[in-house]
Amino acid sequence: MNLSPKIENFVLHCGEMGSRWGFNRTIGQMVGLLVINEHPLTANQIAEALKISRGNVSMGIKELQSWQLVKVHHVPGDRKEYYAPNGTIWDLANKVFEERRKREIDPTLTLLRDQILDSANSPEEKYAQEQMQSIHDLLETVTKWSAELQRLTPEQLQSLMKLGSSVSKVIDLKDKLLKKS
Amino acid sequence: MNLSPKIENFVLHCGEMGSRWGFNRTIGQMVGLLVINEHPLTANQIAEALKISRGNVSMGIKELQSWQLVKVHHVPGDRKEYYAPNGTIWDLANKVFEERRKREIDPTLTLLRDQILDSANSPEEKYAQEQMQSIHDLLETVTKWSAELQRLTPEQLQSLMKLGSSVSKVIDLKDKLLKKS
DNA sequence: CTAAACGTTCAGTAATTATTGAAAGTTAAA
């Protein structure tokens, strides 16, 4: 496993971005490495390519599996496990998006639902309650929207995104549209 | 600054979520505190409420300003600075979203643009190139889409998000719609 | 000009998070 400079560059970049995408540097590099290689890699190949310990690879793979970002391949007559990205680039991005929604939004939504049920017993709490309600409504809207997007086929999604500046036209015609349906 | 249990609960939760939203625990708490309080707070009030040092508040405010999440108020005849959220809940969410796009997507887009210009000189690089192109296209689509969403008024945005399950109908009618415009 | 009241900076330290590597677990061939 000797990476060409171009590929190494990409992998290192994924490492730097790793923590911003929700994992850590090593796991970012692992994603980059798996995505950029046409063929599945063994844990040892990953350890060697990234110059990290075998144990670290094992933990990283475990984490990536919890995000559903990798799948395991087996070669007949070979006991090693071969790891590959679990789907296309598009699929992976979707999974990251979904998983982050679960981690970044769902817990707050749960908390807010509980808090809102309690009644306020001071002016400060009254205001706090209102703010919590706003946050709740926002997050709920985002969650529903995100569920809708997940239901679309990749083609529909691309189609929607490529609407671009005509999005506002769509919105303006929404009412007319809804009457038809 | 003595927080009621309910409010304290919310603030602590914001702290726990802080790092998932892109900052750290203290800064998460600061956002929570500012949002949940009807009136702007001074740095000392923040320090006291969150039981952190004055210096930490100063650094936190600086960070929040870089995200454009707080604004400063002044009271005539009072030298203290009063901090408040920079807009509605909706505005804040938008700013976090936008800032995160800058940090999580833009640097990768820049890298990929450069890498794609270079020609591949081996089969592995050929494949790598294709993958990078896919990632690039995906990120570019997301970036453009996000720019579109930023251009909408909050009302239009809400309206779009509330389309819910009729999103697919909108997409299916896209062609018809585009012909009209 | 001086002092008081504020804000900022940053070196040192504390807290958290990531990594290693050795030990233990698992599987299957011989």
Added chain:
DNA sequence: TTTAACTTTCAATAATTACTGAACGTTTAG
């Protein structure tokens, strides 16, 4: 059943990130 070829786990440690508090900077009132 033994052994070899793997994977996993986790305590110790390294690396990173966050926080404190003292020193310094700035502004204004007296």
